[in-house]
Amino acid sequence: MAPKSRPSQIRGGASQSTFGAIVSEIKNPENRPVIKSILLFGAAVAFxxxxxAEMINPGV
Structure with a gap:
C-alpha cells in the first residue's frame, strides 16, 4: 500500500527575495563607499x- 502523502508545510517567517536583499545591501551605509566608487568608475568609462572624450584628448 502506498504511503499517505502529507501536505507540505509553509516555512515560517518571511524570507527576503533576491532583489530585496540586493537593494538592502546597496542601501546599507557600510557599503556606501564601494557603491560610490563603482558608479564613478562606470560614469568615467561611459564618458x-x-x-x-575627444574634447580632452583630440587627435588620438
Whole structure:
C-alpha cells in the first residue's frame, strides 16, 4: 500500500527575495563607499567611450 502523502508545510517567517536583499545591501551605509566608487568608475568609462572624450584628448 502506498504511503499517505502529507501536505507540505509553509516555512515560517518571511524570507527576503533576491532583489530585496540586493537593494538592502546597496542601501546599507557600510557599503556606501564601494557603491560610490563603482558608479564613478562606470560614469568615467561611459564618458571616455563617448565622443565627448575627444574634447580632452583630440587627435588620438
Amino acid at each position: 571616455f567611450s563617448s565622443p565627448l
